[in-house]
Amino acid sequence: MTSLDPRLVRLLLGIAAPVLALGAAFAITSLVLVVAGDPVGEVWSTILSPPETRNVVNIVNAATVLYLSGVAVAIGFRMNLFNIGVDGQYRVAAFAAAAVAGEAWLPGVLNMVLAVLVAMLAGAIWAGIAGLLRATRGVSEVISTIMLNFIATSVVAFLLRQVAVREEGSNIVSTRPIPEGSRLPGIPFGDLPNLEIYGFVVVAALVGLGYWFVLNKTRFGFDLRATGRSAPAATASGISVKRMTVATMLLSGAIAGLVGMPLLLGSSYAYGSTFQSGLGFAGIAIALLGRNHPVGIALGALLFAFLDEQSNPLQILVGVSPDIVAITQGVVVLTVVISYEVVRRFGSRLEQRRVAAALESERSAKADAKQEASA
Amino acid sequence: MRRTTKLAAVLSTAVLALSACGGGDSDSGGDSSGGGGGDASSDIRVGVAYDVGGRGDQSFNDSAAAGLDQASEELGIEFQESEASDGESEADREERLRTFAEAGYTHIIGVGFAYSPSMAAVAPEYPEVSFAIIDDEAAVGDNIANLVFAEEQGSFLVGAAAALKSESGQIGFVGGVETPLIQKFQAGYEAGAQAVNEDIEIDVTYLTQPPDFSGFADPARGETAATGMFDDGADVVYHAAGGSGGGVFEAASQADGLAIGVDSDQYETADPAVQDVILTSMLKNVNVAVYEWLTAAAEGDTPTGTTRYDLAADGVGYSTSGGQVDDIEDQLETFKQQIVDGEIEVPTTP
Missing domain, CATH: 3.40.50.2300 (Response regulator)
Structure with missing residues (x-):
């Protein structure tokens, strides 16, 4: 066989999958553009043009939010739990945090910390309902979390009306704004005023680090991954699958609770009718894209944020609907899953051949040795 | 693990594709x-x-x-x-x-x-x-x-029209999303109806609550809500529900009732099959x-x-196409004049 270092092979295969996926996504999107009769070249040159400073800030900010959502989903994935409910969890959490912080019971930074804790708690409780249902009644978390998303919408809408304040002349309903001292200052970037990266980006990075550490370096993380691989095997080795289910959902929900925090503490300072929605669903795609790996999720989040940001001028400058980017994003998710599977199969065939060859040569070597000995 | 991944991939792609279709x-x-x-x-x-x-x-x-x-x-x-x-x-x-x-x-x-x-x-x-x-x-x-x-002023006039045309003494209001803006429509409508008939009964429903704005684009839900009102005895229903209004017209047509359109002269844009149920429309001349x-x-x-x-600037008003309000136009014009002159002050919150 070839003398290629197996580690090099693995690295090449690792790069091959995303490159293949992005290439395919690029080709399919171009095809859609051609069929729709849109200017393919102009669309790509707009999307792929280097972003300006303010766009860079927007991309990093959007990626921060998407990253947290991706990690929340990935925690469930590692345990073979499909938490579709991140969307509802972060909205419940953001509302709870905004309502509590708006009351300003604590001064300054303490109020901010309280808001974050309330958000994590609210997210964990909302996700925990699905975890409990799964553990005690065997209800599929896919179904229960979807249902909880709808319930979250209604509950938040109802509660929002109870605590809402309204600015004079405005038609936006929102919670009381968080006092200035409790807002998270941004990181200045570039020379434009009002251009800041969310301070929460630091927290997001810490969450990524914590995710990696807990899953790969702790007993809990091992139990979680083991249960995800095979529940019966985990049970046999003394892991309580039920307890792990609830714990994982609580953890996933707590991180989901953080999703709205960069927006709340860094830009909107209140939860209202114009608060960004749909972040939980983007998180599912991003977790898939990032293969549940903390760095992969970050790259996925940046890619999605980049595409979203670059799509904004499409309609204005090229006259093409920005919906084309939603198609690209969907296609990327599919091609990533498919190309990883293709590359995995190719890789395992390579591996089999290598092992077979190694065994073969070993056996023949042994046979040679035997022959020599008997001779 | 891998089965979940595939399911997730298909679902999230579907979500993205649907959102693309939506727009x-x-x-x-x-x-x-x-x-x-x-x-x-x-x-x-x-x-x-x-x-x-x-x-x-x-x-x-x-x-x-x-x-x-x-x-x-x-x-x-x-x-x-x-x-x-x-x-x-x-x-x-x-x-x-x-x-x-x-x-x-x-x-x-x-x-x-x-x-x-x-x-x-x-x-x-x-x-x-x-x-x-x-x-x-x-x-x-x-x-x-x-x-x-001044949405409340235009709504006042169609509210008066609804009360003048109602035989059962019961009318309805279907709001798209319960925002302060749509509540202005409701407030004016109620005030107008009560100005004609103090004892009038008014059913009020909102299709969704913010931040869920789907109530502006859900004809099926609009139809269900309006059908409920007609079944309950109402005979005129006013909608301030954007795209959901088509369902309200449909319900009125099936119940032999009347409906009031919003924003533009919906008699002109509605499906001809339901045209004859449109009493008038509250015009908001964006x-x-x-x-x-x-x-x-x-x-x-x-x-x-x-x-x-506002009414004085012809920014809001009511439509007359279809001719269904011809017989009460004098009364509506009187109300309009009173509002313009400041004799009637229309509330902005219900």
Whole structure:
């Protein structure tokens, strides 16, 4: 066989999958553009043009939010739990945090910390309902979390009306704004005023680090991954699958609770009718894209944020609907899953051949040795 | 693990694809607007940022688009459009306004109150650009015009019409989303109906609560809500529910009742099969506001600050096409005069 270092092979295969996926996504999107009769070249040159400073800030900010959502989903994935409910969890959490912080019971930074804790708690409780249902009644978390998303919408809408304040002349309903001292200052970037990266980006990075550490370096993380691989095997080795289910959902929900925090503490300072929605669903795609790996999720989040940001001028400058980017994003998710599977199969065939060859040569070597000995 | 991954991939792709479809039917706005208007004899360039739904929503956005088209045709104004996607962030809205400003558009219109915070943030960065926002008075600045409407006054008149036409003494109101804006419609409607008949019974339903704005685009839910009212004994139902209104007309048609349209003269745009149930429509002339602002702008005198489009300014009113209110027009005109003269003060909250 070839003398290629197996580690090099693995690295090449690792790069091959995303490159293949992005290439395919690029080709399919171009095809859609051609069929729709849109200017393919102009669309790509707009999307792929280097972003300006303010766009860079927007991309990093959007990626921060998407990253947290991706990690929340990935925690469930590692345990073979499909938490579709991140969307509802972060909205419940953001509302709870905004309502509590708006009351300003604590001064300054303490109020901010309280808001974050309330958000994590609210997210964990909302996700925990699905975890409990799964553990005690065997209800599929896919179904229960979807249902909880709808319930979250209604509950938040109802509660929002109870605590809402309204600015004079405005038609936006929102919670009381968080006092200035409790807002998270941004990181200045570039020379434009009002251009800041969310301070929460630091927290997001810490969450990524914590995710990696807990899953790969702790007993809990091992139990979680083991249960995800095979529940019966985990049970046999003394892991309580039920307890792990609830714990994982609580953890996933707590991180989901953080999703709205960069927006709340860094830009909107209140939860209202114009608060960004749909972040939980983007998180599912991003977790898939990032293969549940903390760095992969970050790259996925940046890619999605980049595409979203670059799509904004499409309609204005090229006259093409920005919906084309939603198609690209969907296609990327599919091609990533498919190309990883293709590359995995190719890789395992390579591996089999290598092992077979190694065994073969070993056996023949042994046979040679035997022959020599008997001779 | 892998099965979950596949399921997740299919689902999330479906979600993204659906969201793409959701906006798909309206992307003609992007295409049709490409060149802008005619011979570009005016030197202002107009950027229009629509709310979710965009041009083609048969409602609020379309009304703004109509004013834009009129101004473009008559004045040769060059324009470009962009629409919001559902659930986008504040940064997305700000970026839309900035992209227009950076691309050299001199006049930018935000259609809908959702642009309030973003316009307040972006306008000061581009003092040489003129901004206008519809349905909002909270975003104020030297280069911002606030175009607002007295929806309660127009609703008062159709409320009076409903009470005059009702035989059962019971009428209904279907609101799209329970926002302060739509509550203004409700408040005026109730006041108008009570001005005619103090004992009138008014059923009120909202289809969704914010931040769920699907109530403006869900005809099936509109039909269910209105059918419930007709079954309950109401015989006239007024809707302030945007695209969901089609369902209200359908319900009225099936129950042999009457319905009242909103925003534009819906007798003209509704399905001919339900045309005869449309008693009248509460007109909210967003097109007039857009047209007037652009006309003034083209003449080099861009208005800023709040402009209120009320009954006196013909910013709101009621439609007469179909002829169903001909017999009560005198009474409605009397009410209108009383409101214009200030004799009747219409409440803005229910």
